Amino acid sequence: MQINIAGLKDDGDFIVVSEDLRKPDLAELPGIEGVNSPLSVEVTITKTDKGFLVQGEFQIELQLICNRCLTSFKYQLAARIGDEYLPNWKEPAENELDELLNEPNIILRGNVLDISGLIEESILLAIPMKATCQEKCQGICPECGQVLNEKTCQCEIDKPDLRLAPLADLFKKQ
Known part of the structure; x- marks a missing residue:
């Protein structure tokens, strides 16, 4: 301009x-x-x-x-x-x-x-x-990719990472 x-x-x-x-x-x-x-x-x-x-x-x-x-x-x-x-x-x-x-x-x-x-x-x-x-956008499901603003999915989100499973076993032993 x-x-x-x-x-x-x-x-x-x-x-x-x-x-x-x-x-x-x-x-x-x-x-x-x-x-x-x-x-x-x-x-x-x-x-x-x-x-x-x-x-x-x-x-x-x-x-x-x-x-x-x-x-x-x-x-x-x-x-x-x-x-x-x-x-x-x-x-x-x-x-x-x-x-x-x-x-x-x-x-x-x-x-x-x-x-x-x-x-x-x-x-x-x-x-x-x-x-x-939107301010409260929920994002997408990390498992199935569903847009969580449109509808919810039935995925289990709290699955532990398999690579970290040996660390979880250490805490259980103590």
Whole structure:
């Protein structure tokens, strides 16, 4: 998403940009089956004394795979984004270079602000690491593979591991 910021000359000047972007390609990421909606982004870009402050939010609907029961479900992802872009009008002095490298801010060149990287990074950080279809998802039966949210099975789950049976015998002898 590229935004022309040539009109932001004075400190405090701002623009609000609201846009629906094409569906991002996230299907290669683990746990994501697909993208159901376009990416809706609304950002406010404010001219500050140092550079440009980007604040906003995005929304997108994803098709995720439950980490417990492996079923597919819709997940509404919404998160806030924000960062500060610094202009790079002159080459920094050598003593300023270390200071700039330690800054978390992004260097800006020209009159076009490209926030695509910020949006992609925010999406990746907002996706849950272990998504579940519901808060109390019971997962699948380790014996028969039945999805326990749909119906229960008659498997005996408390079977001891045969590899650990000699250890159980040690405890019985004592």
